[in-house]
Amino acid sequence: MTVGVVIVSHSRALAEGTAELARTLGLDRVRVEPAGGDSGGGLGTSAELVAGAVSRADSGDGVVLLADLGSAVLTVKTYLLDAPGTALFADAPLVEGAVAAASAAASGAGAEEVAAAAREAYAHRKG
Template sequence: MVGLVLVSHSAALAAEAVALVRGIAGEEAPVAAAGGTLDGGLGTSVDLIEAAVRGVDQGDGVVLIPDLGSSVLTARLLEDDGRVVVADVPFVEGAIAAAVVAGAGAPLADVLAAAEEARTYRKL
């Protein structure tokens, strides 16, 4: 199953986003939070993201969903030959769409496509 890592500048935001994703999309997909720095501050940490990737990697690939700015740059350091990919998607909507499709057992390309489709969702 494809894993998901939500990368945020804030540990609390990443954890709450994971809780929201699981609450809406269900518990099927492996989803982890990687937020903040090692000392608990605001920022991003390659070490925390790597640990989260290891935690959700079941062999079918991992999608990293960063919130903004430098989290995107940090996440891109971990892209791995198409096995670990960064999604350029809205943080919450993309994560939920990806989790629903991943939880159904879809391959990495389909999970990434579902997340990317979230860019077109309109609220009004």
């Protein structure tokens, strides 16, 4: 089992694309699930989609959630208020954090370490 990762975005396409990249770079050993858009398929966020993604990503070792901005962050934080278990929010850049989280999870890191790896992605400069 590994720690799962959930990508929460206002855009379904962005969440799915980020999840695909992170899943691939996590060597397909990590459950990386998208929760993008609102329940009707438009832009927005959905607590129901987040709960479903967490359920699919959780193999028993916990789940780390990443969010793009604004109401996606609020949706994750609200979910975590009522969520039983070992789900954590990582305040991290979405794409870089997701890749770092999936890589850490694939190496067997625990939930706290996976969240820390995602947060450390802020330090990776591109220039």
